[in-house]
Amino acid sequence: MAEKKKSLGKEFTKGIIIENPVLRLVLGTCPTLAVSTSVVNAIGMGLSAMIVLVCSNIVISCLRKIIPSKVRIPAYIVIIASFVTIVQMIVKAFVPALDSALGVYLPLIVVNCIILGRAEAFAGKNSVIASAVDGLGMGIGFTVALCCMATVREILGAGTFLADAQNLLVLFGENTLGGFNGFTVIKDSAMLKPMTILIMAPGGFFTFGILMACANKIAESKGKPKAELKGCEACPMAKNCALIAKGENCGSKEEKEEAKA
Amino acid sequence: MVNGKLLTVSASPHVRSVQTTTKIMLDVIIALLPALAVSVVAFGPRVLLVCAVSVTCAILAEYASRKIMKRSTTIGDLSAIVTGLLVAFNMPSTIPFWMVGLGSIIAIVVVKQFFGGIGQNFANPAIVARIVLLLSFGAEMTSWVKPLTWKVDAVSTATTLASLKTGVTENLPSFGDMFLGMRAGCLGETCAAALIIGGIYLCIKKVIKPIIPLTYIGTVAVIMLLKSHGNLNFVAYELLSGGLLLGAIFMATDYSTSPINTKGKVIFGIGCGIITALIRMFASMTEGVSFAILIMNLLVPYIEKATTPKPFGTPKKEKKEAAKA
Numbered sequence: 001m002a003e004k005k006k007s008l009g010k011e012f013t014k015g016i017i018i019e020n021p022v023l024r025l026v027l028g029t030c031p032t033l034a035v036s037t038s039v040v041n042a043i044g045m046g047l048s049a050m051i052v053l054v055c056s057n058i059v060i061s062c063l064r065k066i067i068p069s070k071v072r073i074p075a076y077i078v079i080i081a082s083f084v085t086i087v088q089m090i091v092k093a094f095v096p097a098l099d100s101a102l103g104v105y106l107p108l109i110v111v112n113c114i115i116l117g118r119a120e121a122f123a124g125k126n127s128v129i130a131s132a133v134d135g136l137g138m139g140i141g142f143t144v145a146l147c148c149m150a151t152v153r154e155i156l157g158a159g160t161f162l163a164d165a166q167n168l169l170v171l172f173g174e175n176t177l178g179g180f181n182g183f184t185v186i187k188d189s190a191m192l193k194p195m196t197i198l199i200m201a202p203g204g205f206f207t208f209g210i211l212m213a214c215a216n217k218i219a220e221s222k223g224k225p226k227a228e229l230k231g232c233e234a235c236p237m238a239k240n241c242a243l244i245a246k247g248e249n250c251g252s253k254e255e256k257e258e259a260k261a
Numbered sequence: 262m263v264n265g266k267l268l269t270v271s272a273s274p275h276v277r278s279v280q281t282t283t284k285i286m287l288d289v290i291i292a293l294l295p296a297l298a299v300s301v302v303a304f305g306p307r308v309l310l311v312c313a314v315s316v317t318c319a320i321l322a323e324y325a326s327r328k329i330m331k332r333s334t335t336i337g338d339l340s341a342i343v344t345g346l347l348v349a350f351n352m353p354s355t356i357p358f359w360m361v362g363l364g365s366i367i368a369i370v371v372v373k374q375f376f377g378g379i380g381q382n383f384a385n386p387a388i389v390a391r392i393v394l395l396l397s398f399g400a401e402m403t404s405w406v407k408p409l410t411w412k413v414d415a416v417s418t419a420t421t422l423a424s425l426k427t428g429v430t431e432n433l434p435s436f437g438d439m440f441l442g443m444r445a446g447c448l449g450e451t452c453a454a455a456l457i458i459g460g461i462y463l464c465i466k467k468v469i470k471p472i473i474p475l476t477y478i479g480t481v482a483v484i485m486l487l488k489s490h491g492n493l494n495f496v497a498y499e500l501l502s503g504g505l506l507l508g509a510i511f512m513a514t515d516y517s518t519s520p521i522n523t524k525g526k527v528i529f530g531i532g533c534g535i536i537t538a539l540i541r542m543f544a545s546m547t548e549g550v551s552f553a554i555l556i557m558n559l560l561v562p563y564i565e566k567a568t569t570p571k572p573f574g575t576p577k578k579e580k581k582e583a584a585k586a
Contacts, residue, residue: 193397196396197396213375
């Protein structure tokens with residue numbers, strides 16, 4: 001396959017904008033919307049998911065010839081779940097405040113579509129090093145997307161930036177950076193107020209939509225097809241898609257079923 | 262024709278309407294003016310400033326967003342002015358100016374231009390702006406003043422709906438006051454008389470059809486009648502208070518966010534009425550008009566699909582068989 005010859009650098013950078021898992025592939029939407037209310041939570045979530053992603057990509061890639069393809073999904077989930085458990089225990093032990101802030105979304109990394117998606121689309125077919133680099137790129141892309149959303153939502157919605165930074169900085173000891181605990185950007189006064197709706201669910205969707213539009217614009221300027229309803233070729237997952245390789249598309253399955261009926 | 266030609270041959274359409282978007286929007290603006298005038302009398306000249314800020318922001322936002330997206334300028338169709346006015350009508354008169362401006366910008370940029378401009382918005386821009394501001398700045402959006410006191414920091418008071426909900430009925434304004442708009446509320450929603458005059462004007466000019474307002478208000482009336490076991494007094498207060506008339510006449514009838522044919526309009530109106538009544542009766546909020554219209558706006562594509570008339574002559578049986586297969 002021609003794709004295999006792609007340089008490691010490209011495998012790394014594609015995850016950041018062009019195939020950004022959140023903004024271009026639209027995977028992992030649930031944690032994105034839920035966690036991106038504050039930048040610190042976003043960084044914590046992004047890093048945890050990245051560690052799981054890199055580790056699971058490596059192990060799955062190592063085992064790709066041993067795992068029978070019929071049971072690959074359960075096998076992948078078991079591998080991913082073990083790493084999530086490890087990460088969760090580490091977070092609980094060293095950054096307990098983050099654990100309580102992320103709540104159920106930390107263990108839910110198990111079912112994060114990005115990780116299973118990359119396992120299925122990339123790690124199951126590519127070499128160990130390429131998979132690790134892909135996982136790292138995708139993880140950074142996830143973190144960057146989360147941070148972008150969280151920056152907008154936290155500044156406009158809560159009027160702060162990097163609030164509760166000690167939740168994360170506790171990793172480097174008590175009162176790192178002189179007890180830095182975030183800035184207040186918009187003070188809640190009679191004159192000016194933060195827009196609460198942005199840290200609520202509708203605000204999350206607004207921000208998400210606008211950021212997706214921006215990412216599409218950037219990817220388009222780099223010569224990638226528009227993410228419009230243009231058929232399967234425009235899909236960012238196109239080159240990993242088994243159906244396209246067979247010369248079919250997502251619609252043809254439904255057509256067949258209709259024909260049967 | 263004057264130049265001696267007997268026949269003009271051209272492609273269809275042959276019958277053209279003189280009605281244009283600009284004319285329709287101008288009619289809507291004219292219909293909104295009586296309510297604005299009463300509001301100025303009731304809440305003081307600050308009302309005019311709120312409207313001015315809102316309309317200016319709406320026009321600027323429309324102009325700027327069209328320019329940035331490299332589309333043709335559409336300020337000339339006056340729709341931005343209508344949106345700006347409606348946003349202002351949904352605010353209390355004490356609202357800080359920047360909040361009104363923000364509301365207008367959200368209405369125009371996020372709801373209208375992001376989805377392709379006039380005729381393509383998925384929901385009524387003014388309704389979404391109101392809801393966004395209500396959820397963001399709850400305190401400012403619900404600080405009502407007594408009418409005819411004319412000061413910003415004047416006596417704050419509860420709306421009639423809030424009083425009705427809590428069952429405190431001693432201080433309710435009289436029917437006459439309710440009808441003429443001398444009650445607490447958003448600046449454009451208070452005067453029933455002016456809104457009804459505006460609505461009748463729009464109907465006469467054939468800008469709107471009376472179906473949606475009538476079914477909407479009728480549904481609320483019926484439900485409230487059932488709830489109060491036939492207490493007409495209570496029903497009348499429910500109908501005159503809150504933003505029901507403003508919403509039913511001016512916002513629910515927005516072309517791009519309401520169904521096209523009569524059957525769809527009836528469903529739309531009844532749906533709005535049911536949701537409004539349910540929110541008024543059971544939810545923690547006192548007013549549900551904006552949420553009702555937004556929810557029904559989102560359902561419009563499905564209503565349209567369900568009420569599309571069948572072309573004449575389409576056999577019925579074939580369709581059923583197709584559905585079974």
